[in-house]
Amino acid sequence: MQIKRAKNYGFCFGVRRAIELAQNHPNSKTLGPLIHNPEEIQRLKNDYNVDVAQNLLDALDGDTVIIRTHGVTQETLHSLEQSNKNIVNATCPFVTKPQEICANMSNKGYDIVIYGDIHHPEVQGVMSYSVTKTAVVLSSYELCKHRLGQKVAIISQTTRNIEGFLEIVNALVRQHKEVAVFNTICNATFDNQDAADELSKEADVMLVIGGKNSSNTKQLLEICKKNCPDSYLIETEDELEDVWFADKTLCGVTAGASTPNWIIDNVTKKLEKLNLMKGCL
Amino acid sequence: MQIKRAKNYGFCFGVRRAIELAQNHPNSKTLGPLIHNPEEIQRLKNDYNVDVAQNLLDALDGDTVIIRTHGVTQETLHSLEQSNKNIVNATCPFVTKPQEICANMSNKGYDIVIYGDIHHPEVQGVMSYSVTKTAVVLSSYELCKHRLGQKVAIISQTTRNIEGFLEIVNALVRQHKEVAVFNTICNATFDNQDAADELSKEADVMLVIGGKNSSNTKQLLEICKKNCPDSYLIETEDELEDVWFADKTLCGVTAGASTPNWIIDNVTKKLEKLNLMKGCL
Numbered sequence: 001m002q003i004k005r006a007k008n009y010g011f012c013f014g015v016r017r018a019i020e021l022a023q024n025h026p027n028s029k030t031l032g033p034l035i036h037n038p039e040e041i042q043r044l045k046n047d048y049n050v051d052v053a054q055n056l057l058d059a060l061d062g063d064t065v066i067i068r069t070h071g072v073t074q075e076t077l078h079s080l081e082q083s084n085k086n087i088v089n090a091t092c093p094f095v096t097k098p099q100e101i102c103a104n105m106s107n108k109g110y111d112i113v114i115y116g117d118i119h120h121p122e123v124q125g126v127m128s129y130s131v132t133k134t135a136v137v138l139s140s141y142e143l144c145k146h147r148l149g150q151k152v153a154i155i156s157q158t159t160r161n162i163e164g165f166l167e168i169v170n171a172l173v174r175q176h177k178e179v180a181v182f183n184t185i186c187n188a189t190f191d192n193q194d195a196a197d198e199l200s201k202e203a204d205v206m207l208v209i210g211g212k213n214s215s216n217t218k219q220l221l222e223i224c225k226k227n228c229p230d231s232y233l234i235e236t237e238d239e240l241e242d243v244w245f246a247d248k249t250l251c252g253v254t255a256g257a258s259t260p261n262w263i264i265d266n267v268t269k270k271l272e273k274l275n276l277m278k279g280c281l
Numbered sequence: 282m283q284i285k286r287a288k289n290y291g292f293c294f295g296v297r298r299a300i301e302l303a304q305n306h307p308n309s310k311t312l313g314p315l316i317h318n319p320e321e322i323q324r325l326k327n328d329y330n331v332d333v334a335q336n337l338l339d340a341l342d343g344d345t346v347i348i349r350t351h352g353v354t355q356e357t358l359h360s361l362e363q364s365n366k367n368i369v370n371a372t373c374p375f376v377t378k379p380q381e382i383c384a385n386m387s388n389k390g391y392d393i394v395i396y397g398d399i400h401h402p403e404v405q406g407v408m409s410y411s412v413t414k415t416a417v418v419l420s421s422y423e424l425c426k427h428r429l430g431q432k433v434a435i436i437s438q439t440t441r442n443i444e445g446f447l448e449i450v451n452a453l454v455r456q457h458k459e460v461a462v463f464n465t466i467c468n469a470t471f472d473n474q475d476a477a478d479e480l481s482k483e484a485d486v487m488l489v490i491g492g493k494n495s496s497n498t499k500q501l502l503e504i505c506k507k508n509c510p511d512s513y514l515i516e517t518e519d520e521l522e523d524v525w526f527a528d529k530t531l532c533g534v535t536a537g538a539s540t541p542n543w544i545i546d547n548v549t550k551k552l553e554k555l556n557l558m559k560g561c562l
Contacts, residue, residue: 166451169462173450174443179462181454
C-alpha cells in the first residue's frame with residue numbers, strides 16, 4: 001500500500017510562526033491555549049515549560065506572556081502593555097491586518113461589517129478596534145438588525161469562505177452608496193481542503209488527522225468522504241485499525257490546521273509498520 | 282376605456298433640470314443634442330433659440346454653451362473654461378458624482394474599474410478624470426484584459442443594472458485585497474421600468490411613448506409586452522391606430538426617459554378623443 005500526503009495539510013503559516021515564537025521563549029505563558037491541539041500544548045509544556053494562562057490574572061508581573069494567533073482585544077493588549085509583563089505577540093499577521101483595517105476605516109467614519117462569528121476570539125479582537133457602528137454577521141439576513149450609515153467597510157474573519165463573504169458584500173452594495181471591501185480571507189484553510197479533495201479522489205483509504213472537536217478537521221473529513229467513503233478521522237496513531245487497510249492500494253493522509261507534523265509523522269511511521277506486517281503475511 | 286399613466290415615466294430629474302437650464306438661457310448652444318428626442322430639441326430651438334453645437338468649433342467666443350446631462354471630458358471642460366464662452370453646466374449631479382469619485386480615488390492611487398460602455402459620452406467623461414489604470418468593462422470576463430493593482434475602485438455608468446455591476450464586483454473581490462465599491466447607479470430608469478411592469482400587468486393595451494432608437498424606450502416596450510401582448514411603441518400621437526383600442530378597457534401609458542411631458546399630454550388628449558368617438562358609435 002502506497003502512503004501519500006496531501007499537497008497541503010496541517011499547520012498554516014501563522015500557527016507555525018506562533019509555535020516557533022513559543023519555543024524561542026521557554027518558561028512563558030500563552031494567553032489561552034496556543035492552538036486547538038492538546039498533544040502539542042503538552043509538548044510545549046514538557047519541552048519548553050510554556051504553560052497556558054486562562055486569563056491575565058493567571059500571569060504574574062515579570063512573566064512573559066504570548067498572545068496567540070487569534071489576537072486579543074485592544075483592551076487586553078493595553079492591560080498587558082500597562083502591566084509589568086513581557087509581551088510576545090504571536091498574532092497571525094493575517095489577523096493583524098483586519099485589526100488595522102478596522103481601526104483605520106472606523107477612524108475615517110466608516111461603519112464596520114465583519115463577516116464572522118461574534119463568539120470567536122479573532123472576531124472579538126478585530127471588532128474591538130472599531131469606534132463606529134459595527135455589525136458582526138454570518139449572513140446578509142442579519143444586516144437588517146443594524147442601522148448602518150451610507151459608508152461601510154467590510155472585512156472577513158480569516159477562516160470564512162468567499163461565497164458567504166460575497167453574499168454579504170452584494171447585499172451591502174445594493175443598499176449603501178460606498179462599500180469598501182477588504183478580502184481578508186486567508187487561503188490556508190482552503191488550500192488544505194483543495195488538496196484533500198484532490199488526494200481523496202485518487203486514494204482508496206483516507207486518514208484525516210486532527211482534533212475530533214476541531215471544525216476545520218471535520219470539514220476535511222466531509223470533503224474526503226464524498227470522494228472516498230473509507231475516510232477516517234483520528235487524533236493519534238493509536239486509533240489506527242488494521243482492517244481499514246486490507247486490500248487497499250493507496251492511503252491518502254491529510255491533517256487539520258492545528259495538527260503538528262510530529263503527530264502526522266507518528267501516523268505514517270505506524271502505517272509503514274502495518275505495510276511491513278502485511279508483507280510478512 | 283380608462284387611460285392610466287404609470288407611477289413613474291418620462292424625464293428623470295437630471296433631464297428636467299437640463300431643460301430648465303436651457304429654457305433659462307435662451308440664445309445658447311448645447312454641446313451635442315441635449316436629449317435623445319428630436320421634437321424636444323426642435324421646441325427648444327423654436328421657443329428659446331437654443332441650438333445644437335456638434336463640437337466646440339461650432340460655438341463662437343461670447344456664446345453661451347450648455348454642457349448636457351452626460352457631462353464632458355476633463356479636457357473639453359478645460360478647453361471651454363479657457364475660451365471666451367459662457368458655460369452652463371447641465372451635467373446631471375448623478376454623473377458629476379462618479380466623475381468626482383473617479384478623480385478622488387485615482388488620485389489616492391486606486392486603479393479604476395467602470396462598469397459601462399466605453400463609447401458612451403458619460404463614461405468617456407468619467408474616465409477622463411482617472412490618472413491611474415482604468416478598465417471600462419461590461420462583464421467580469423473583460424477584466425482579464427487589464428492588469429490592475431491590488432487596490433481598485435469600481436463605479437458604474439448611471440443607467441446600468443445592479444446585477445451586472447455585482448457580477449464585476451464579485452470577480453474583483455475574489456482577486457483584489459481592497460475593492461472600493463461606489464454604487465453610482467441611478468434608480469430613475471428602474472423606477473420607470475418597475476412602474477411599467479406593474480401597470481402592464483393590469484392594462485389590456487399599453488402605449489410606450491419614446492424614440493424608436495432609444496434603448497431605454499425599447500426596454501420599456503419589452504417589459505410591457507411580457508405582461509400585455511398588445512403593447513405599442515409610438516413617437517407621437519400621429520401613430521395611434523383606432524383598432525388597437527377596440528374592446529379594450531384599460532390603456533396604460535408610459536414613456537422613455539427622453540420623452541417630454543407635452544408629447545405624453547398630446548397622446549392622452551388624442552386617446553380621450555378616441556374614447557369620445559367610441560362613445561358616439
